[in-house]
Amino acid sequence: MNLLNNKSKKILAVIIIFIIIASGLIVYFEFSNVNHEVEEKEEIKEIDDRISPLENQGLFLEIIRIRHRGLLNKIMKKGLSWRIKPKFYYISNIDGLQYVSKDIESAGGVSTETFFEGWDTIFQENMISKDTPEEQEKSEITLTIVECVKKGIFGLRSEDIEREQINVIYDYRTGHWTGDDYLYDEDGYGHYVGETFEVWFNLYQTDKDRDKIPYWTEVNVLGTDPFVDDSENDFDQDGIPTTWEWKWGYNPNVWDDHKNLDPDIDGIENIEEYIKSGVDIISLGVLTQFPHKQIDLSLEFD
Numbered sequence: 147m148n149l150l151n152n153k154s155k156k157i158l159a160v161i162i163i164f165i166i167i168a169s170g171l172i173v174y175f176e177f178s179n180v181n182h183e184v185e186e187k188e189e190i191k192e193i194d195d196r197i198s199p200l201e202n203q204g205l206f207l208e209i210i211r212i213r214h215r216g217l218l219n220k221i222m223k224k225g226l227s228w229r230i231k232p233k234f235y236y237i238s239n240i241d242g243l244q245y246v247s248k249d250i251e252s253a254g255g256v257s258t259e260t261f262f263e264g265w266d267t268i269f270q271e272n273m274i275s276k277d278t279p280e281e282q283e284k285s286e287i288t289l290t291i292v293e294c295v296k297k298g299i300f301g302l303r304s305e306d307i308e309r310e311q312i313n314v315i316y317d318y319r320t321g322h323w324t325g326d327d328y329l330y331d332e333d334g335y336g337h338y339v340g341e342t343f344e345v346w347f348n349l350y351q352t353d354k355d356r357d358k359i360p361y362w363t364e365v366n367v368l369g370t371d372p373f374v375d376d377s378e379n380d381f382d383q384d385g386i387p388t389t390w391e392w393k394w395g396y397n398p399n400v401w402d403d404h405k406n407l408d409p410d411i412d413g414i415e416n417i418e419e420y421i422k423s424g425v426d427i428i429s430l431g432v433l434t435q436f437p438h439k440q441i442d443l444s445l446e447f448d
Contacts, residue, residue: 194365197281197318200354200372205285205316207238209247209272210336210346212291217265232293233261234309234343239288240276247272261294278318285316287323291343310340316349319362321392323349329395357389368398386420 197203212234220228235248248259262270278285291310297303314325322329327347329335338345350358357377364372370379370388377389381399388398396402404416414422 195362197283197360197362198352200361201352202277203280203282203318204275204277204352205240205287206350206352207240207274207276207287207289208348208350209236209238209274209289210348211266211268211271212236212262212346213266213268213344214264214293215340215342215344231264233263233304234291234293235261236272237288237290237292238274239286239290240274241278241285243276245274283318285318286313287316287349288313289345289347291340291345293342309342310338310345312338312340312345312347314349316351318351318360320367321350321358321360321363335394359389359392363392368392385417390420390423 214232214234216232217228235246237247238245248261249257250260251257276285289310289312290308292306293309294304295307297305312326314323314327316323327333327336327338333339336346336348338347351360353360355371355373355375357375359368359370359376361372364370364376368376368388370376370381376387376398378387380387382397382401384401384404386396386402386404391398391402402416404420407416408414409416
């Protein structure tokens with residue numbers, strides 16, 4: 147009898163110990179899961195999805211240069227036809243707001259027509275701006291190049307012929323655009339090569355600190371201060387500052403070997419592309435540098 151009681155006590159003790167251990171394990175794992183969930187929640191950063199809380203939202207379109215591509219063909223032909231310079235203008239449309247470059251209104255309210263006459267508009271930069279609704283996420287931009295072509299036996303009549311049309315969509319969160327021109331495309335970002343005309347342009351938005359990095363990108367992606375101009379800061383110490391890296395698709399917080407990187411394989415490393423992008427355009431005739439496109443140097447000879 148005593149033997150059975152002792153045996154029962156031992157079994158009961160084993161059961162109690164097992165229950166205590168099992169309960170402890172359950173509590174431990176539950177507590178660990180709670181802590182893990184808390185840590186995960188703490189790691190989730192709240193997105194500040196505002197687009198332009200510090201400035202009245204607006205967009206700028208810079209028409210940097212328009213070049214007619216027909217000069218070489220004219221020179222190769224016999225005669226002096228190359229002396230007859232083309233006449234053209236452009237039409238920009240930003241979210242329905244149209245601007246026609248040839249339509250000029252003088253201070254006295256008199257309307258006149260002024261055209262580009264020549265093979266190249268270099269050093270004749272134009273800028274169009276538009277106020278956009280606050281917190282608008284994207285804008286649609288169309289740039290049309292129209293050539294005035296003489297008609298008739300004596301060339302007394304002319305016809306406006308639409309030669310090129312560039313359509314892009316600008317993203318106010320990132321400051322980048324897509325469409326007929328886009329980052330990493332073969333023509334170069336902000337550079338469009340059509341059948342008749344070649345166009346260089348730029349897009350950017352109003353920005354409190356003037357570093358051309360949008361508010362949304364600064365607070366949610368880069369972690370920079372939207373009140374401080376970071377255009378010349380080089381946080382990752384790779385030799386190229388923030389604004390240039392962001393524009394050309396690099397992370398300004400991650401070190402890149404720009405001294406050796408040459409994505410367009412043109413023999414000019416990124417560090418040189420960056421340096422040349424800041425060279426005085428007038429003194430050297432250099433328009434801009436595209437780190438993802440070959441043949442970056444553009445010189446004009448008269």
